[in-house]
Each structure stands twice: as structure tokens, then as C-alpha cells.
Amino acid sequence: MMLFSILIANYNNGSFFKDCYASVIVQTYENWEVIIVDDASTDNSVELIKKIIGNDTRFKLFTNKENKGCGYAKHKCVSLAEGGICGFLDPDDALFPNAITEMVQIHKEHNDVSIVTSKYELVDLKMNTIEEGNHGSAISFGKSYLTSGAGAMTHFATFKKEKYNVTVGIDAKMKRAVDQDLYFKMEEVGTVVFLNEVLYRYRIHEQSISANENKFKAHYWxxxxxxxxxxxxxxxxxxxxxxxxxxxxxxxxxxxxxxxxxxxxxxxxxxxxxxxxxxxxxxxxxxxxxxxxxxx
Structure with missing residues (x-):
């Protein structure tokens, strides 16, 4: 059974991590590891995460001495991953129980596939469903992610590590749009598959990119x-x-x-x-x- 690496880059979101953790440990797919990189959080994130994961060796926590930004943290996550398939999970979000099982199945069936994406739902602070996200979709026939319209590829997105290693990797200096940059690169080295299922729970709160000033910064990136x-x-x-x-x-x-x-x-x-x-x-x-x- 192939090892799956769940990648979590955290900055000041430790207070939400308990729901993220709870969604991981109930995955129907059992062979996984979790790589957590804390990007020098200024709150008590590290303490909270350590308390939640306890002595579970499947969770590996690393900390940056200084804040380097999202691109650096996510680049480090991938470099530390030992799994043949990887997928990012934000610490304030959660997965559906069958998320990894569904993803691994697609990757195993198609060697040429570099990345598999799916659909997500929006949830509130207490993880109550608000609505289904409206961005995830298949890329139009004859098109690429670059030209098919913004947001065609979304969470939950998983990629083969061997395909990732062919690319220049995640741009460590990027502060926002790191996922989009990754999607572009993965599309250039293999086939993209869209799984028309909701597998990811995206939590809306005041620190969400879509909810505040970060939205403008994201536009630049x-x-x-x-x-x-x-x-x-x-x-x-x-x-x-x-x-x-x-x-x-x-x-x-x-x-x-x-x-x-x-x-x-x-x-x-x-x-x-x-x-x-x-x-x-x-x-x-x-x-x-x-x-x-x-x-x-």
C-alpha cells in the first residue's frame, strides 16, 4: 500500500487544528503520514499542535526559526515528504473520510497522471456546511489550466512526488497563489484528472484569503x-x-x-x-x- 503524505503548512492557525486532525485520523485509507511545517507562528500554534498529535509518530512537526512565507513552508513540506503521492491540507480545513482513498485509486490506475483535483464545500467556524464551492471543475477539452478559466483546479488536489520532482518545484519566494503555481507546473509534466466529488472542507473565517485584505495580495501572486x-x-x-x-x-x-x-x-x-x-x-x-x- 503506497504511502500518502498529507502536507500542512501552518501560520497562526493552531486553534483550528483539532478539526483538521480529527478528519485525518478517520481516513479510510490507512497508510499515510502528516508533514506539518509551522512558519514561525506568533501565537500558541506549536503548543496546541503538539498537544493534539501527542506521540503519534505518523505526525511529523517541523518549525521554522523565522517566518518565511507560504511558498517556503509548502516547498519544505514537499521536500520532507516520503510518500509517493502528496496532497496539501490547510490546518483550518478538513478532509472527508474517503478523500485519500479516492485519490490514491485514481493515481494507481493512471501512471501518466501528475495531479488529481476535486471539489470542496464551504463551512463555517463550527464546520457546518454553508454551500458547495463553485470553482472546482474539469478543464475544458483542448484547453489547459492556464486558459480554461480561473479556479478550474481546486482542493482537494493530490500529486505524484515523482512527477513533482521533474518540475522546478514550488517557488519558495511566493507569498500567495502557491497552489495555483503548483497546478500550472504539474499540468506541464503529466495528465490532469478531475474527480467530481466533494472531498475537502474549506473553512471561512476572518483570516481566509477570500475574506479580507489578503484577497488583493493574492491577486498579485x-x-x-x-x-x-x-x-x-x-x-x-x-x-x-x-x-x-x-x-x-x-x-x-x-x-x-x-x-x-x-x-x-x-x-x-x-x-x-x-x-x-x-x-x-x-x-x-x-x-x-x-x-x-x-x-x-
């Missing part, structure tokens, strides 16, 4: 991951669904205009002018009327 994927695929001559230079210029121009709008809202005049200029230079004729109006 999503843009960063997409541009890097485009450059990487061009360099390695990987076909990108006829993804033209004009389309990438539109993405860049729209991103710069979103930064312009934010700077304008915050009355940051120098930053505002900078991003408007970037949007114009990137694609002068695109949405020109709106850009000209923005000058005044």
Missing part, C-alpha cells in the same frame, strides 16, 4: 504565477492552446488597470500614474477609451 507559467511554457515549447501574445497583453493590461483603480481609491497619486502608464504601454489600443478617461 495569481498574476505572477500566470505570467511565469506562460514564459516557462514558451521557453520549453509547450503548446498553450494557441494562447496568443495579444491575450497575454490583455491579461497584463487588465491587471495593471486593477492596480490603478486601487491606487486611485487610496488617493495614491504616484502609484496611480505608474500603473496607468504600465497599462497603456502594455497594450495601447486595448480598452483605450477607458484609459484615456482615466487620465483626467
Amino acid at each position: 495569481h498574476f505572477y504565477a500566470m505570467i511565469n507559467a506562460y514564459k516557462r511554457r514558451k521557453k520549453n515549447k509547450i503548446e498553450i492552446d494557441n494562447f496568443t501574445k495579444q491575450e497575454i497583453k490583455i491579461i497584463k493590461s487588465n491587471y495593471y488597470m486593477s492596480r490603478f483603480a486601487r491606487a486611485k481609491k487610496n488617493n495614491n497619486h504616484c502609484v496611480k500614474r505608474y500603473f496607468l502608464l504600465k497599462a497603456i504601454v502594455t497594450f495601447p489600443s486595448y480598452n483605450l477609451k477607458h484609459k484615456l478617461k482615466s487620465l483626467f
Whole structure:
């Protein structure tokens, strides 16, 4: 039975870990390990996690001496994993009991598969279901993750370690959108399978990226991951669904205009002018009327 590595990067979410832990120990698949990397939490996360996992040797806790960010912590998680298949689980979220069993089955049946994704549900602080997440879906035929629309690949996502090792790995300097960057890279080295089942429970609270200021920061890193994927695929001559230079210029121009709008809202005049200029230079004729109006 293949070892499955559950990867948990924690920063100040130890108070939620008991539900995460409870969902792991009831998995129907029995051969697993849990790699936990605490990224120098400033709360009592480490103490709480140690108390919960006790002497269970299946759980391995590592701590960073200083805060390095999400990319560094997740990169470290993978490097420490001994399983042939890996999957990330956030410490404030939880898995359905059959999650690992379902994933391992797909990976065993298809050697060419690099990553398997599924669907998730949104839950409240007490893990009560709010609604099914609306982002997880199969990638359209003839398309790639880069061009099929944002959010087609979501939690629960699992990947073969041998396929991961062929890539440059998780970008340790990334602060957000680490999962998206990983999805791009895994798609480039193997086949993607979408499992149309809800296997993951995503908890909504004030620290969630979708719930506060972190959403804007995530926007930058999503843009960063997409541009890097485009450059990487061009360099390695990987076909990108006829993804033209004009389309990438539109993405860049729209991103710069979103930064312009934010700077304008915050009355940051120098930053505002900078991003408007970037949007114009990137694609002068695109949405020109709106850009000209923005000058005044």
C-alpha cells in the first residue's frame, strides 16, 4: 500500500487544528503520514499542535526559526515528504473520510497522471456546511489550466512526488497563489484528472484569503504565477492552446488597470500614474477609451 503524505503548512492557525486532525485520523485509507511545517507562528500554534498529535509518530512537526512565507513552508513540506503521492491540507480545513482513498485509486490506475483535483464545500467556524464551492471543475477539452478559466483546479488536489520532482518545484519566494503555481507546473509534466466529488472542507473565517485584505495580495501572486507559467511554457515549447501574445497583453493590461483603480481609491497619486502608464504601454489600443478617461 503506497504511502500518502498529507502536507500542512501552518501560520497562526493552531486553534483550528483539532478539526483538521480529527478528519485525518478517520481516513479510510490507512497508510499515510502528516508533514506539518509551522512558519514561525506568533501565537500558541506549536503548543496546541503538539498537544493534539501527542506521540503519534505518523505526525511529523517541523518549525521554522523565522517566518518565511507560504511558498517556503509548502516547498519544505514537499521536500520532507516520503510518500509517493502528496496532497496539501490547510490546518483550518478538513478532509472527508474517503478523500485519500479516492485519490490514491485514481493515481494507481493512471501512471501518466501528475495531479488529481476535486471539489470542496464551504463551512463555517463550527464546520457546518454553508454551500458547495463553485470553482472546482474539469478543464475544458483542448484547453489547459492556464486558459480554461480561473479556479478550474481546486482542493482537494493530490500529486505524484515523482512527477513533482521533474518540475522546478514550488517557488519558495511566493507569498500567495502557491497552489495555483503548483497546478500550472504539474499540468506541464503529466495528465490532469478531475474527480467530481466533494472531498475537502474549506473553512471561512476572518483570516481566509477570500475574506479580507489578503484577497488583493493574492491577486498579485495569481498574476505572477500566470505570467511565469506562460514564459516557462514558451521557453520549453509547450503548446498553450494557441494562447496568443495579444491575450497575454490583455491579461497584463487588465491587471495593471486593477492596480490603478486601487491606487486611485487610496488617493495614491504616484502609484496611480505608474500603473496607468504600465497599462497603456502594455497594450495601447486595448480598452483605450477607458484609459484615456482615466487620465483626467
